[in-house]
Structures are given as C-alpha cells and as structure tokens.
Amino acid sequence: MFIEESFHADEKFMADFVPAVIDTLPFPFLVITPDYRVVLANEFARKVHDFGEVGSVTCHQLTHRRDEPCSGEDHPCPLREIERTGGPVVLEHQHYDGQGAEQIVQVHGVPSFDAEGELEYIIEMCLDITGQRRAERELAREKERLAITCRSIGDGVIATDRRRRVTMMNPVAENLTGWAEEEAEGRPFAEVFRIVNEHSREPCEDPVRRVLREGRVVGLANHTVLLRRDGVERSIADSAAPIADEEGQVHGAVIVFRDVTDEREKERQLEYLSFHDELTGLYSRTYLEEELLRLHAEEQLPLSIVMGDTNGLKLVNDAFGHQVGDDTLQRIGRIIRENCRREDVACRWGGDEFAILFPRTDAAQVERICSRMQEAVDSAARQPVPLSLSLGAATMTSASENPQDRIAEAEERMYRNKMLERESFHSAVLRSLQRMLWEKTYETEEHCLRLQELVTRMGEALELPANELDDLMLLASLHDIGKVAISNGILGKKESLDAEDWRVIRSHPETGARIVESIPHLASIAELILSHHERWDGTGYPHGLAGQDIPRASRILAVVDAYDAMTQERPYRATVTHEEALAELRRNAGTQFDPQMVELFCRIMRDG
Numbered sequence: 001m002f003i004e005e006s007f008h009a010d011e012k013f014m015a016d017f018v019p020a021v022i023d024t025l026p027f028p029f030l031v032i033t034p035d036y037r038v039v040l041a042n043e044f045a046r047k048v049h050d051f052g053e054v055g056s057v058t059c060h061q062l063t064h065r066r067d068e069p070c071s072g073e074d075h076p077c078p079l080r081e082i083e084r085t086g087g088p089v090v091l092e093h094q095h096y097d098g099q100g101a102e103q104i105v106q107v108h109g110v111p112s113f114d115a116e117g118e119l120e121y122i123i124e125m126c127l128d129i130t131g132q133r134r135a136e137r138e139l140a141r142e143k144e145r146l147a148i149t150c151r152s153i154g155d156g157v158i159a160t161d162r163r164r165r166v167t168m169m170n171p172v173a174e175n176l177t178g179w180a181e182e183e184a185e186g187r188p189f190a191e192v193f194r195i196v197n198e199h200s201r202e203p204c205e206d207p208v209r210r211v212l213r214e215g216r217v218v219g220l221a222n223h224t225v226l227l228r229r230d231g232v233e234r235s236i237a238d239s240a241a242p243i244a245d246e247e248g249q250v251h252g253a254v255i256v257f258r259d260v261t262d263e264r265e266k267e268r269q270l271e272y273l274s275f276h277d278e279l280t281g282l283y284s285r286t287y288l289e290e291e292l293l294r295l296h297a298e299e300q301l302p303l304s305i306v307m308g309d310t311n312g313l314k315l316v317n318d319a320f321g322h323q324v325g326d327d328t329l330q331r332i333g334r335i336i337r338e339n340c341r342r343e344d345v346a347c348r349w350g351g352d353e354f355a356i357l358f359p360r361t362d363a364a365q366v367e368r369i370c371s372r373m374q375e376a377v378d379s380a381a382r383q384p385v386p387l388s389l390s391l392g393a394a395t396m397t398s399a400s401e402n403p404q405d406r407i408a409e410a411e412e413r414m415y416r417n418k419m420l421e422r423e424s425f426h427s428a429v430l431r432s433l434q435r436m437l438w439e440k441t442y443e444t445e446e447h448c449l450r451l452q453e454l455v456t457r458m459g460e461a462l463e464l465p466a467n468e469l470d471d472l473m474l475l476a477s478l479h480d481i482g483k484v485a486i487s488n489g490i491l492g493k494k495e496s497l498d499a500e501d502w503r504v505i506r507s508h509p510e511t512g513a514r515i516v517e518s519i520p521h522l523a524s525i526a527e528l529i530l531s532h533h534e535r536w537d538g539t540g541y542p543h544g545l546a547g548q549d550i551p552r553a554s555r556i557l558a559v560v561d562a563y564d565a566m567t568q569e570r571p572y573r574a575t576v577t578h579e580e581a582l583a584e585l586r587r588n589a590g591t592q593f594d595p596q597m598v599e600l601f602c603r604i605m606r607d608g
Contacts, residue, residue, distance in 0.1 A: 028105075028126040032059050032079060034119050036069055045126075048097050059124070063095040063105075078109035079122050087111065095126065104130045155238065156259075161252045164189045164208050176236070176259055178229030193255070198223035198235065207240040211253040217241045220257065235264040277348035279326055280333030288347040288355055292403050295345075296396075300359040303396040304366035305403070307410040308336070308373075309418055310352035311388035311425045315518035318511065319433055319484055320384065332389055335376045339369060354389075355407070363395040385432045388425040390418035426519045433515070434477070436484045447564060451476035454560040455553075457604055458597070467524075472553050475528045479557055482512030482529070506541045509533055528553045532561075537591045547594075555594040559585060559601045562593070578605070 019042075022029050028045035030038050036058040041049075049062050059079075060069050070077040070093070081089045088110045095103045105126040112121040156173030160166055166189055169181040177184070177192055184192045195204040210218050219239045226236045240255040275287040283291075295303055310332055317325040329352065336354055340346050345357040358366050370391045380387045392414025394406040438445060455472045464472070483491065486508060490501050497505065513530040516522040531545060531554040538546030566581040576584070582602050589598040 025125070027128065028124075030059065030062075030124040030126070032122045032124060034079065034083075034122075036060060036079065038062055039121070063093070063126070065096045065100070078107050078124060082109055082111045082122055083119060092129075093126075102130075103128055104133045156257050157254065158184075158189070158193060158257075159243065159252060159254045160189045160208050162212065162250065164206070164212070164253075166192055167252065173257075176226060176228065176234060176257070178232070194227040195220070195224050195236070196227065197221070198225045207255055208253045211240045211242050212250060215242055215244075215250055226257070234259050235261045277333075280330055280348050282333050282337060282354070283345055283347040285347055285349050285355070288345055288349075288357060291345045291357060295357060295359050296399065296403055298399050301397060301399065302360065302362045303403075303406075304358040304361045304363065304393055305396070305406050305410045306356040306358065306366060306370060306391055306393045307349070307407065307414045308332075308354040308356070308392075309390045309414055310354075311390055311418060311421060312385075312429055312518065313352040315426065315429055315515060316385060318514040318518055319429070319481075321485065324384070328385075328387060331380060332377065332387060335373060335380065335387075335389075339373045339376065361395075362397075363393070366393045366395060382432065384436065385429050386425070388421060388428075390414050390421055392417060422520075426521075430478075430519065430522075433481055433484050437481060447568065448477045450564055450568075451557070451560055454564070454601075455556055458556050458560065458600060461600060461604060468553065471525050471528060472556065474522065474525045475532070475553050475557055476560070478512065478516060478522070478525065479529055479532045479561070480508065480512065481515055482508035482510065484515075485511045506533070510542055525553075527551055528557075532557050534558075535592045536589075536594050540592075550594075555597050559593050559597045562588075563601065563605075582606075 022040075023043040025042055025044060028048055029040075029042040030045055031040035032038055038057055038059055058069075060066050064070065069080075071080075075093060076091060078089055078091055081091065088108070091107045091109070093105055093107050095105045097103060106129050108125040108127070110123045110125075111119055112123060114120040156176045157168070157170040158166060158173050158177075159168040166184045166187050169177070169179070169184055169192075174180055174184075179187075179192050189208045190206050193208075196202060197204055204221055204224055207218055207220060217239055220237055224236055226234045228234065236257045237260045238255075238257045240253055242250045243252040243254055244250050275284055276282065277284050310329060313325055313328060316328055329348075332354070333348065336346050336356065340356060341358075343359055347355050349355040358369065361369075370393055374389065374391060377387045377389045392410045392412065394409035394413070396403065396406050434445075452473050455476045456469065459469045459472050486504055490497070490504055493501065509530050509532060513526040516529060517526045528551050530542065531551050534540035534543065534545040534550045534554065536547060536550070536555070538544050563581050563585060566576050566584060567578060569575050582605060585593060585598045585602065589595040
C-alpha cells in the first residue's frame with residue numbers, strides 16, 4: 001500500500017518509470033485504440049517492426065502488412081474479441097517483422113476502459129512462439145511418420161528355437177503362411193515355411209538351418225516363392241538372423257520376410273515394357289538391336305532383315321483421329337506377329353515403321369514371307385480405310401557383313417515400294433473419305449458435280465490457266481472433306497448447335513487442309529480448303545482473312561456453293577428460286593462475298 005501511494009504521489013516518477021519498464025520487456029508491447037491505431041510501442045516492438053510515427057499506423061498494418069483488420073475464425077481480431085467478451089483474450093496469430101519474415105505469436109490482449117465503461121485502449125503483448133510451434137509441428141510430423149510406418153509394416157516374423165521348432169509368429173506371418181500361431185507352435189520350421197525356387201521349383205535351402213550353422217545373418221535367395229498352406233504362392237524376400245545371448249550362444253533364429261509378389265510382377269511388367277512396344281505388343285527397337293548383336297553369328301546365317309512402313313498414317317490420323325491411327329498400327333502389328341515364327345524378332349522400329357529379323361532364312365524364304373504378309377494386309381477389313389504396308393528385305397550371308405548396311409538396303413527397297421504404292425493408297429483413302437462425307441452430310445456426289453460445272457464456267461470466264469482450273473475442280477469436290485472428322489451427333493443434330501458444336505464445325509477447314517496436305521498431288525489446294533469459309537469483310541474463319549487476301553479460288557467457290565445450297569432441297573432449309581438466290585448473293589456482295597465474283601456469277605447465270 002505504501003508503494004502504491006508513493007507512486008500516485010510522484011506522477012513524474014511514474015511517467016518515467018512505466019515507459020522504462022515497458023522498454024525492458026523482451027517482447028513487443030503495444031497500446032492500441034478501438035480504431036486500430038497504435039499509440040504506444042515499446043523499444044522491442046520498434047526493433048521488430050517497421051515502425052512509423054505513433055498514431056499514424058494501424059495494428060494490422062504494423063504486424064500483418066495488410067490494410068484490412070483481421071477477421072474470421074482463422075485470424076480473429078483481438079480488439080473485436082475483447083469488445084465481444086468484455087475481458088482479456090489470448091489468441092495465436094501470424095505476424096510479419098520489418099523484413100517481412102513470418103512469425104507465429106501468442107497475442108495477450110488486455111482491455112482498458114474509461115470512467116463510463118467504454119473501451120479506451122487495448123494493451124497487446126506479443127510473445128514469439130515460432131520456434132515452439134515449429135518444434136511442436138516437427139515432433140507431430142515425426143510421430144505421424146512413425147505411426148504411419150508402424151501401421152504400414154507388412155513384414156512377417158517367425159522365431160524358432162535351436163531345434164528349428166516354431167516358437168512365435170506375428171499376424172502377417174500367419175497370413176502369408178496360412179498357419180495360425182497356435183497351430184504352428186512346436187512344429188518344424190520347414191513344415192510351416194515351405195519355399196521353392198520360382199523357376200526350377202526345387203526346394204530352397206532352409207534359412208534357419210543355415211543361420212544356426214553359420215551363426216550370422218543370411219538372406220533369402222532370389223526368386224524364392226513361399227507355398228502357403230492352401231497352395232497359394234507368394235514371392236518373398238528378406239533375411240534370417242540368429243538369436244544369441246550376451247555370451248554369444250545361439251538359442252534360435254528369427255526370420256523376417258515380406259511379400260514381394262506385386263513388386264516382382266511390376267518388375268516383370270517394367271522388363272516387358274522395356275523390351276516391348278506398348279501399343280502393338282511387338283518388341284521394342286532397343287530389344288531388336290540387342291538381338292541383332294546376338295544373331296550376328298555364323299550359326300544364325302543367312303539372317304534376313306525386313307523393314308516395313310505403314311502407308312498414309314498421317315492421313316489417317318488427320319482424317320479420323322489418332323485413335324484410328326493407333327488401331328491401324330495395332331492391326332498391322334498383329335498381322336506381322338501372325339506371320340512370324342517363334343525364333344523371329346519383330347519390332348516397332350519407330351512411329352509408323354517396323355523391323356523384323358529372320359534368322360536362318362534366305363532371300364527366297366523371306367520373299368515368300370513378305371508376300372504372305374502383304375496379302376494379309378491387302379485382304380484386311382477396311383475399318384474405315386484399307387491397311388497399307390510397304391516392305392523391303394535384305395539378307396546377310398556372311399558374318400563379316402555389317403548389319404547396318406543390310407538395314408539400309410532393306411529400307412531403300414521399302415521406300416522404293418512405298419513410292420510405287422503411295423498413289424494408289426492415297427486414291428483409295430480419298431475415295432473412302434468422299435464416300436464417308438456423302439454418307440454423313442448433305443453433300444452428295446451430284447452436289448460436287450454441280451459445283452465443278454459452275455466453278456469451271458467461272459474459271460473459264462476469268463480465263464484462268466489450266467492448273468488453276470484443275471485446282472478449282474478439286475476444291476469443288478473436296479472443300480468439305482474435313483467434315484469426316486466431325487461426329488454424326490453434331491452433323492445430324494436437329495436442335496440448335498451450341499457454342500462447342502460450332503467450335504467443332506468451324507474446325508473442318510483446318511482438318512480438311514491437313515488431310516490434303518498428306519496427299520502430294522492434292523497439297524496445292526490445302527490453302528484453298530483452309531480459306532473457303534473466309535468472308536470478304538474479314539469476319540469469316542478460321543483466320544479472318546479479308547478481300548484480296550482470300551485466295552481467288554476460295555472466293556469463287558463461296559459464291560457457287562452458297563447458290564447451290566439455296567436452290568437445292570435441304571431438310572433444314574426451304575429452297576428458293578433461281579432469281580431469289582441471285583438476289584440474296586447480291587445483297588451479301590461486299591460483306592460475305594467478293595462483289596466482282598458475285599457480278600460475274602450472276603452474269604453467267606443470266607446469259608446461260
């Protein structure tokens with residue numbers, strides 16, 4: 001009481017004493033107003049935080065580096081909590097120091113009320129518990145890791161005495177052997193733990209017998225299989241160790257083993273994938289190259305090498321999608337495999353190419369095999385296009401020959417055959433695509449013939465050279481070929497098309513251009529197909545070309561195709577008369593169509 005009265009008696013002493021005490025505190029000490037302004041901060045707070053003028057900064061700006069007060073369950077505001085509870089609060093917050101380093105602090109908030117009981121200030125003391133919380137989190141993580149490890153242990157444990165009789169089994173060992181502990185106890189270890197070699201099926205050496213004999217840790221042999229009591233086989237691994245006393249006397253053994261059946265299966269799968277092509281199931285190029293080294297020997301001669309190339313795979317991918325392209329490779333892979341012997345080595349060489357090694361096979365024999373493969377490919381079902389495979393063969397008759405030279409020779413013959421077969425295959429695919437287009441759209445062969453006649457008349461009126469007239473004829477026939485890649489669900493949709501449907505529809509010029517680019521004698525019209533839905537005013541697709549930037553042939557086709565669509569019966573649109581169609585073309589001249597081409601077309605149609 002004396003001290004309290006003395007303090008009150010000497011206000012100057014109190015004015016000096018209190019700030020001095022506050023400044024000695026080893027943690028931030030703040031006094032904050034109800035509107036979040038910091039009106040007092042001790043020396044420690046000034047060192048930790050990037051502090052400005054007293055009263056010019058808010059608590060959330062100072063400690064949280066944010067303009068808005070704390071809120072929510074994760075970061076409740078001490079000031080608001082005091083207002084809610086009317087008493088002191090202790091909260092845990094995330095603060096930042098003046099350099100932006102994150103701190104975890106325990107905030108002790110104490111209210112100060114005025115004479116009317118209104119909150120005047122809140123005193124905050126911020127204890128840095130970053131290290132404590134990090135240590136607690138690390139300890140929790142360590143405990144969790146240990147718990148997870150304990151829960152996930154899948155090892156079996158069996159202990160024996162010196163007579164190799166089972167004395168103990170854990171539940172995992174019970175499950176793996178099929179023996180309950182009470183049944184196995186006292187039985188010979190070899191009766192409970194029956195192991196054989198995976199490949200030879202011969203019994204493996206008893207690991208407990210070996211441990212007791214050698215007095216040291218021993219490992220199980222590779223490819224060890226445990227035969228469960230019910231006959232189920234499990235691949236196992238791990239080791240056995242002696243049980244010894246302080247004097248080193250061995251009193252028994254303990255074997256710790258685990259089920260590695262799944263691991264072995266994954267290893268086999270990885271080994272298979274490393275030596276096989278995942279798509280076709282044939283061997284990989286790496287495996288064939290290794291086998292070529294092995295087969296490059298006198299006893300394997302003559303050694304024939306066949307190289308094969310899938311014709312038109314890019315065209316198939318562009319026209320029908322990569323799923324159909326993959327199916328094409330798989331079908332060809334099956335044909336190759338079905339025409340090879342057990343000792344032959346067939347691989348997917350890369351992309352659309354294949355390679356086959358035929359040991360002890362001369363040139364005449366391999367020629368017959370290639371003919372048989374070619375017949376199988378040619379007679380395969382057309383799903384939806386015919387298969388086509390070009391083959392080339394070469395034969396090594398001496399071990400002194402370089403295998404790479406024979407591979408190059410086989411490739412050269414393959415490419416020579418490919419050049420001979422390419423045109424006929426591309427023509428067959430193109431006919432298939434046209435048939436599909438006519439079947440799934442309103443485009444018909446008659447429509448194509450009408451377009452060809454009309455574009456020819458326009459081309460002749462423009463006195464176009466022969467090559468441009470040829471391109472116009474091809475464009476009239478193939479301009480919508482890209483629609484073969486669009487599903488029937490969209491093309492035949494009776495209700496209005498949504499945004500995604502239109503996106504797919506508008507992709508067909510690009511698809512069509514890719515298709516014809518794959519066919520050498522049609523590559524010249526790729527750009528024309530790509531541009532046949534561009535508009536004179538630049539609002540078309542896919543590239544928004546305008547005016548003279550649109551290829552002339554595409555501008556001609558746009559007029560002719562629109563006229564034919566208007567005057568021929570379509571289930572989704574009423575036909576119009578010849579005069580109405582020409583009037584519609586004139587209304588859209590200068591926006592959708594080239595005005596000169598519209599005028600020329602109208603003159604041709606008027607003059608007959």
